[in-house]
Amino acid sequence: MTTGVLARDHGITSAAAVLRTVLAHGPLARDAIAELTGISPAGISRQCASLAALGLLATRPAAQPPDRRAGRPRTELDIAADRHVVFGVHIAHHFATLAALDLRGRVLASEQVPHPGGEPERILVGTAARLREFRQHHQKGRVPVGLGVASGGWVDPDAGVLVEHSSLGWYDVPAGPILAELSGLPTRVDGHARALASAEAMFGAARGGGSLVHLFVGNVVDAAIVSGGRLYRGPGSAAGTVAHLPLGSPGTRCACGRSGCFEADAAEWAVTARAGRASIAEAVEAAGAGDPVALDVLLGRARTIGRAAALLFDVVNPEVLVVAEPGIADLPACRAAVRAEVSARSRGRVDAASRVLPTSFPGRDLLGVAAGAVQLDALYTDPHAFLA
Ligand SMILES: [Zn+2]
Incomplete structure (x- = not known):
């Protein structure tokens, strides 16, 4: 052949x-x-x-x-976008997101399921029950090709295990096998930073090949690397661990025991607390409406992200670096701040205006796209084996 x-x-x-x-x-x-x-x-x-x-x-x-x-x-x-459907479950700190996607990665339907945190098996059983109802409403005669599960933290995609999700306090949770059994769907699991990077490579900024670094900044902070349209995972799927790079304020203590870690400084919970707001969405809205405290806090976060981005450009030199962070997605001042930091600090003369991009999937769809992309990446890697 x-x-x-x-x-x-x-x-x-x-x-x-x-x-x-x-x-x-x-x-x-x-x-x-x-x-x-x-x-x-x-x-x-x-x-x-x-x-x-x-x-x-x-x-x-x-x-x-x-x-x-x-x-x-x-x-x-x-x-053929109207024949199949992929389901997704994204597991976050306070809620799970259910989604149905077509083969172009478009979200056909999504739903948020709040959870109280704590014992993983109870949350996964509850999520699977909601997924059964969600499928009844949204499958609509399409052929289901499987379930993608995405989460923050360290994920082992081969075993389908959430190895470490520090903000949920989950360690070695076999989410893939549990959800596969409860849903009856072929199930794959991956970290959401890698899932979003592969979504950008399939449907977003880096489609058609090329290289990309994806930086996810939420309650967890993760990077993922795509080269030639494919994810680079490295041994143990551990590539892209940037949470504890010393890029934050030296005085900020991190859960890892050290001080000044990127994640301790930029995590959503820390940023919303500094802005005096209940959620990151509320902080971004307030900053957009002119609140100086919220804007100052989000600009500080954007500059910290910019320091990480400059370092990643020097080490990996991707064609584009995509940032998934709500301030940078919504506020031109935050986009300018991250780009200014990259231009000032990277050694490779990066044209930040064209190479530092906000996520292609802003708003509510982001987490659903991440989850669905875990299955779609497998389909678009070997379709015959996938559907065999
Ligand atoms: Zn740390």
């Missing part, structure tokens, strides 16, 4: 190379897919036929050039 350039370079199958190319640039004619992937026209015809048989690609008539009178009508291929 012909191995395409994209597939050979990035460890994905030829079928996945075709699917990702159509996802990034579609709808596309077969000759355009051949050109973009480096796979032969015969190979493309074979892959397109088998992906269409799986219900992943749909054929439609292409617009005809005005001078074209004879010959076979031209067709284009696009992702």
Whole structure:
């Protein structure tokens, strides 16, 4: 079988190379897919036929050039977005988010399920019960391809285990096996920083290949690295642990026992407390309405994030660095602050205006996209094995 350039370079199958190319640039004619992937026209015809048989690609008539009178009508291929559905569960400090996504990563429905924290099994059983009801309302005749589970902290995707979620106080929780059994769906688990990085690579700022560092700043702080459209995990899936880099104020104590850690300084709970607000959304809204205390606190957070971003540009040199943080998503002053810090501190002459970007999935959809992307990443890596 012909191995395409994209597939050979990035460890994905030829079928996945075709699917990702159509996802990034579609709808596309077969000759355009051949050109973009480096796979032969015969190979493309074979892959397109088998992906269409799986219900992943749909054929439609292409617009005809005005001078074209004879010959076979031209067709284009696009992702068949209305046939399958992926479900997601994102587990956060005070609530879980349930979501249904199509194959283009668009959130079809989502719901927040508050939980009181504490004993993991009870929370997972309650979440699975709500997921059953959610599926009854939102599956709508589509074929479910599985459940993606995302969470902050240290996650072992091979075992489906939440190894350490410090703000929930969860250690070695086998969330994947528990939710797979309760939901009856094929289930995959990953850290939400990696999930969002792969979502950006599939549906967002870095689609179509390229390199990306994704920085998630919530109650936990995590980074994830994408190269050639694929996640870099490293041994033990431990790549991207930036929470305890010494980037915060030297006097701020961290739960790890040291002082001045990035996470201790930038965590949502710490920022909302400094701003005197009940939630980060409330702090961002107040800053947007001109409250000087809230704005000052969020600008301080943006500058701390900027110091981390400058360091990541120097070490990894990604094409783009995407920040998922509500102040930077919503407030131009915070975006300017993070970019100014990168320009001032990185050694590689980074054009921060074009290379430091806010998340492609702002607002309520962010956590649902993270969860669904855990399953969609597997589908877009090896579709035949995934649907076998
Ligand atoms: Zn620390």
